């Protein structure tokens with residue numbers, strides 16, 4: 524904390540992992556003597572750069588670009604790019620740190636990284652976004668490559684941005700390689716990649732429900748966010764017989780008691796992905812739904828205060844605080860699977876673990892996205908594409924295995940059903956052992 528005093532989210536992510544792995548360190552003194560902890564919290568490399576770009580009126584803007592190359596013990600750095608005004612070094616370090624353990628859990632050979640910019644794509648024209656992406660890649664291109672560091676999307680970086688970034692990389696390097704994932708289907712992308720994070724979070728929750736001999740059939744779910752992860756979580760929930768009754772954006776949330784069905788989901792996808800509008804408009808189209816704007820003075824989020832069986836936070840970090848967690852438990856929710864990264868504050872997690880709710884931390888539950896990114900890398904290397912069914916089947920198997928690994932590890936360390944401990948310990952051991960094997964580097 525003395526070294527990086529202003530990196531609140533990074534400290535939060537590190538504290539959670541350190542608490543979980545204490546028994547591992549006690550059993551394995553070699554991790555301490557090789558300074559694995561001191562090394563694993565220090566990025567292998569941090570790249571920060573200027574991103575100048577010109578808007579449609581000819582005015583010049585300067586944003587800050589980042590890439591955190593956190594850990595390459597088990598594979599090339601891999602992790603998304605986030606474009607959002609809140610982006611800073613501490614947020615990206617937390618995301619890169621989480622990514623190391625998440626990628627380890629996937630069982631695929633991927634190290635951890637994360638990057639992005641404080642650029643806000645909201646309200647910008649396509650041409651402005653393109654010029655920004657080109658300027659960003661002009662610098663980033665010298666640090667990445669298909670065997671070095673393979674970025675993907677995250678908040679504010681979807682298919683459009685990946686296209687512009689890839690186009691510029693290809694032009695500068697004169698090579699067509701799998702340097703980014705989340706690419707378009709007809710130029711190297713993988714089927715199921717857009718769906719993978721949301722689907723994966725639901726597959727993970729299905730595994731948790733199965734431990735109690737339950738399924739999604741006839742259940743009600745709360746979802747937050749309305750971007751990539753939220754949309755496909757809702758799609759899979761509808762398919763498996765659950766009724767999503769909430770979703771949100773940064774301006775407010777929708778409660779639709781009748782539930783989002785296929786037709787309504789198509790409307791949301793068009794609204795968010797094509798028109799780039801706000802969720803408020805859903806309540807104009809479907810008058811049975813209630814829109815509640817964000818109240819900046821409130822100390823809880825009313826989205827989490829509805830009766831339901833399952834919950835899927837899919838917006839952003841720390842969107843569930845202690846009060847929200849208490850509401851979630853009081854409303855009878857039995858399963859919570861994190862589509863977003865670190866959406867629950869530490870006091871919220873404590874309540875979940877004490878409250879008997881089945882709680883899946885993001886680094887396990889949302890690993891489906893990076894898993895299919897890993898599959899996209901394999902397909903690019905083979906110059907071959909798998910069918911939708913093949914990729915979906917592989918995704919299901921990976922999520923099943925992550926669930927099993929977390930569950931067994933939690934049990935092995937005397938904390939049954941504590942998926943947080945299971946994920947942190949299992950993710951850590953694989954990376955730490957690889958670091959031991961590779962010497963002090």
Ligand code: NDP
Pocket residue numbers: 607609676677678679680681720748749750751752753771772773774837838839840862863864889890892893
């Ligand atoms: P998108 O940009 O597609 O959507 C993000 C959604 O969250 C939007 O509805 C957005 O609202 C809302 N949101 C973002 N920031 C805030 C905020 N500060 N307060 C309230 N709402 C906010 O991103 P993704 O769906 O890709 O990402 C969502 C989460 O999932 C993130 O935590 C991300 O790190 C995580 N994740 C994503 C993966 C992926 O494959 N895409 C993989 C693993 C994790 P608005 O439209 O108003 O901005």
